[in-house]
Amino acid sequence: MPYRGRAAYPSYVDESLFGNPHAAAASRMRDTPAEYKSVAVLGASELGNISMRATKTGFERSSQQEERERLHALSNERKAKWGNTLEATREKKERMRQEKLDAEEAMRQAIDREEEALQAEKRRLVIERANKMLYDSTDRVKALHSKLHLSDVLQEREAQLEIKKAAAARSKVEEERWYQKQQEAIRRMDAEEDAREAEDARKREELARFRAGQLDERRQQFEAKLSERRREGEFMKSVAMADLEQERAMREMEREKQEQLRAEFNEANAFLMRQKEEERMILEAEEQRMIQYAKQKEKDLIERRQRESKRFNDRQTWRQKLIDEQISKLQDINAMQNARLEAQAVEVQAKAAEARARLDEKKKDELLVTHMSRQQQIRWKAEKAAQEEANAEYHAAQLKKLNAHLREEEAMAIREKFERARNNQGFLLSQMAQKRSKAEEEKAEELIQAEMAKQWMGDDDAIYEQYAQLCLDEYAAAGKNTKPIELLVSKQLNSTKLTS
Known part of the structure; x- marks a missing residue:
């Protein structure tokens, strides 16, 4: 865009409020003939500035600038050896911030690696769980689980009987304590009556x-x-x-x-x-x-x-x-x-x-x-x-x-x-219902996921025997009644041998 003089620029100031400072120049411009309107009048200083801008690229440095830069570099070189300057403190803080960022980045990378390993372990567990669910969907595993559940029920029944006995014993103890308290109250009242009679006497x-x-x-x-x-x-x-x-x-x-x-x-x-x-x-x-x-x-x-x-x-x-x-x-x-x-x-x-x-x-x-x-x-x-x-x-x-x-x-x-007792029984029944519903939901979900991992099933009989033995050992170690599990496993193994 060519340089235009100050007089060539129109004014957008509301003249009714402040007036136009270039009113005279604008009037002269309106009165100037058309052939002279494209001519601009420039001063010597403005013309020199224009010529300098036109000839130079803008990246030239004078000797003073070079000297200043040299002295500045020398000062920076000396200053870099000082540890108590603002710049050194700033650089130290910058290094510490960078080290902190590097440590955080290393920690994040370690966390990412751990998360990746955890996700891999979760995938493995999901696959194993799916395989187990697929394996648990078989009839003999269901029968084994029913016997395991029967063992749990028997153990729960024994625990309930123990709780009932303990409750009966506690009730008896409470009744005995209450009877003792009542007898003590009666004795105390008798003693008070005797004391009152003695006092009256x-x-x-x-x-x-x-x-x-x-x-x-x-x-x-x-x-x-x-x-x-x-x-x-x-x-x-x-x-x-x-x-x-x-x-x-x-x-x-x-x-x-x-x-x-x-x-x-x-x-x-x-x-x-x-x-x-x-x-x-x-x-x-x-x-x-x-x-x-x-x-x-x-x-x-x-x-x-x-x-x-x-x-x-x-x-x-x-x-x-x-x-x-x-x-x-x-x-x-x-x-x-x-x-x-x-x-x-x-x-x-x-x-x-x-x-x-x-x-x-x-x-x-x-x-x-x-x-x-x-x-x-x-x-x-x-x-x-x-x-x-x-x-x-x-x-x-x-x-x-x-x-x-x-x-x-x-x-x-x-x-x-x-x-x-009724609330406890209701709570136990609700817990059992929640457990059954949750187990059924988990089984349904596991069955859906296990369908995708069915190809990983191997020797079913060996796995079943090993799984049954593990369940039997686990229940035996827990002190549960393993008789239903043993009968079922022996029966299934005998039927498998006869079939083979």
Whole structure:
């Protein structure tokens, strides 16, 4: 493509947005005549560049480039001997990466070789399996396999019998363990019942001791009260005796006082009598004198007698008045003393009645306390009997619940055992069905593959005999019942010999 000037290129810029920078050149180009439109105007530098590009191939190197390349090669030669440069590190990493890739490639090649050998072995095994399947499709091999299966079934049956025996033994052991647990629970309950009865007996003994102590304490209190009452009675008796003694002493004093008063009164009477006697004697003497002087002084004597008689009467009246007053005073004193004694006697009787009332009240209180204690003991005995009956009913209900729970657990254990046995039997049946279906599928597939390898069959009788012997040895080593296999092999060999 020839070089065209800048002015020759049209502009595709939207002039309405930014404007066209070559608008002037484009307008000149439009105005230029057609014969001048193919002419381009170039500058000197552009023309020199064009000529240089046209004359040179582009692979020429200048001296500076050669010098740079020489120095670069020299630097690379020196640098190649350094181990701590970035380039050396990069090359080392590259070598390590390459070595790793080579090792991985060698490993992959080894794996490929192993895979190839494995595939070859698989092909060989497939061919052998196909040959075996083709061989197994014969009647006598099928018969042999049926006998082998019969041996497996017999062994499985023996194993099932052993399992059944072991299960029966385990069930018996579990039943024995359960029986032992039940017996242990019963013994434990009996021990708890004995301990509870012992505890109840101990509590009863403690209660009896406590009641005996209470009775002793009550007896001691009663005896103390009796002794206190005796002491109070003795004290009251001593007080009463003291009061009586005091009263007797007072009465004695009063009596002595009365005796003294009576003696004084008698003394006064005696004094009066003596005085009267003296007066009488005086009177008699006066009468004698008056008799002597009767004649001279009869008139005066008569007057004096009258006066003396009057005075005597007055004196006698005064004396009688004094005696009456003393007698009245003595009577008042006696009445006061009698009233005081009667009041004291009434007071003593009232105190004795009050003491007897207190004693009766105490006796009533003690009788009431004793009655209440007896009623409380009777109520406690009734409550204890009711509690023991309730405990017995509760223990019986708990034992009944425990027996029901144990029977339910035993029934659940039997059901679980039956379900496990049924599940195990179902699982075994499903496994046997899966094994049979899988064996049939494998046989069908092996028959299909064995048809392609039928040409590899050799001496059938020898192979069969060898195969039967291998199966017999294998089953004998496994401890299985080989009697069906031996009978079949001997029968087939005898029939083969007879046929031959």
